[in-house]
Amino acid sequence: METRFRVSRKALEKEARKQDILDAAARLFSQRDFHEVTVDQIAAEVGLSKGTVYLYFRNKDDLFHAIVVQKGQSLLRKTRESLQCAGDFVDCLREFVRAHCGFFEENVTYFRITHSEKTRMTAEGKHRLHDYADQLFHAHLAMLMELVERGRSEGVLREEGSLALVKALRGILTAYVFHYAFGQSETPLSEQAEEIVDLFLNGAKRQAP
Amino acid sequence: METRFRVSRKALEKEARKQDILDAAARLFSQRDFHEVTVDQIAAEVGLSKGTVYLYFRNKDDLFHAIVVQKGQSLLRKTRESLQCAGDFVDCLREFVRAHCGFFEENVTYFRITHSEKTRMTAEGKHRLHDYADQLFHAHLAMLMELVERGRSEGVLREEGSLALVKALRGILTAYVFHYAFGQSETPLSEQAEEIVDLFLNGAKRQAP
Amino acid sequence: METRFRVSRKALEKEARKQDILDAAARLFSQRDFHEVTVDQIAAEVGLSKGTVYLYFRNKDDLFHAIVVQKGQSLLRKTRESLQCAGDFVDCLREFVRAHCGFFEENVTYFRITHSEKTRMTAEGKHRLHDYADQLFHAHLAMLMELVERGRSEGVLREEGSLALVKALRGILTAYVFHYAFGQSETPLSEQAEEIVDLFLNGAKRQAP
Amino acid sequence: METRFRVSRKALEKEARKQDILDAAARLFSQRDFHEVTVDQIAAEVGLSKGTVYLYFRNKDDLFHAIVVQKGQSLLRKTRESLQCAGDFVDCLREFVRAHCGFFEENVTYFRITHSEKTRMTAEGKHRLHDYADQLFHAHLAMLMELVERGRSEGVLREEGSLALVKALRGILTAYVFHYAFGQSETPLSEQAEEIVDLFLNGAKRQAP
DNA sequence: CATGAATGAGCGTTCATTCAT
């Protein structure tokens, strides 16, 4: 039992170390391009030796993808939870947007990563990202589709083209996160959730009195 | 006169060659990251020698920025023209969206470039892009602001936060271009202009009867 | 204690490796021009890979300057020591010339380097050499000045223009080293010290009986 | 006859153009290293196209050597003439030193070139310089030898080692030119001829009263 | 003769990756 305990403690330590590397790397990747961050810098950021990084990740690509996957999972989990809300579609949509905003508020630094990675992924036809990361991306899309479908079935959203609605929602969300992440200091992202929902649902037109 | 003709022909040829390089490079930059495209590849793509590329551009960065600037100018010109329409705000908005869609329909390959470059630019605070490219970016933002202001002064758009409206419009536009550029074959982008305008103005809610 | 020993041994080995590179590079720089020696050749000469050289020196310039500085220091040290002789001016002058000759006898290969570097340094006005190498050069000049002044104060040397005397001494010294370094095999340089001193002090004229 | 005239005029023009290139190149080579001067720069300095330079010189090396040879010939001619003086050895020596100084005063810019080239030449064992330049170098040495021999046969110079005397003379001369060429503004070199002769003949010692 | 566009070998430098300790 002592051995089991030792092993498990070791395993935990190892996991912790791995997470340290992921965090350090993510910090750097959010500031500079994939190719502009060197393994040396990552190692220095965690306070480890370059060789040690290779004990935890097979190569630089793996490390990068691990970040994308981990953050993707996290986003997916949080937004999924938000959809289990008790209320009606609009309530749930509000929760969803809040979750999305909350996630990126806490992970501003990861926005650039996922942003550029999403692009790369789509452009090169999955050659670069592991299947799992690919699945995550599509899972996110699917979840949005579901949400929109529900809005439709509740009679709140338009009947035509649910893909169009998904595009609009993602577009507005992304634009807001973008401005939050790169723009000069603004109001907290999560406080803008209501605004996003409003714009998405009612559009830019002045409301009839 | 023959001499004059010869000289001008040479100058034209040189300009044409420069454009060839720009086009070839843009093709590659749209498929892979800046650092993943080598000057050798660019040269090969045009059918020239590596050294020759350096006769036309001081370095790889310059070449890249030349592309961004050229396309940025083009987009700016086309969208600006669209705003000189005779009709009311909604007409102009429709023209604007059409121009935007039309441009990216013809320049799908440039979307990724400007997409990632815009990110990099904002992130690194103008350190990398020439002033001119910087100006272009802000000019585009300013133009959108103007358009939205007009919509407000005509009483069509909401009174609150014009930045919010700009975000929404850009977000939806970008999302549509993104899906067109990377998604599997869809309807022509320009045919989706009406849909974009509708979503932006009226939102996703089912319209009251 | 074993650890301490290991650490210090590693540090020593690293220092030794660095010196190996310096020596190999110096050998090559003495045979060919700075620009005619490639980093690849230097690496091959030490039996290392090109990249390894860059673990020890930031770049080719640094490596070159390290050689100049190291040898300059050595020359300065040895000649300075020689001036602490007990005897009168002529004794000290003799010691000085011997030290100078002795140094270049052991460092023939470095003569060309310092020779050409001195030229470059003076010509380009300190733009290329690190401040330290610059200081060394002037320290050497200053030392010669001091020596000559002493000869004058002891009533041995002429009263007029000590710079003239410095020029003459350096000129003769350099000429001798030059012939030794590049000429076909001759008598050891250090054995020519007496001759140099004699020519410098008494000139080429046949001595009055 | 008109044809002959035309041809000869053309030949003259060609020769003049060639000289222009030599002069421009020499100017640049005196400021920067051989490898730091580009053929492009040379062409620009003469106001010609790069390709044109290759009509007059087979390659960059040839051009460089042509300069060295031409200047060497010129120095040789001028110093040889000086030796045809009517007076005794000391008069002739004085004339020689004056000629040497005069030459480098007018050709300060060429000092560095010949300086570094002489080194390179001796170091690499004639592999680089054309035979002719090699001959020039040795002709200069031989001339000095002759001069010194004459001084000896007239009973003015010491009996021992004429090579030693040649070394001393060349050393002092070179040192003076060096200081003139690179040092901060000094008295004209030719006015220092007397001083050089004095130092060479009588040495640095204070003269007995 | 003169041009200058094109070439391509070659250099300095970087950096992901390996491996002996």
Add this chain to the structure above:
DNA sequence: AATGAATGAACGCTCATTCAT
């Protein structure tokens, strides 16, 4: 497990040289 020295492939860039016009 951790290190960090060593590697070597690869890249951006330069420039002497050629050649069609």
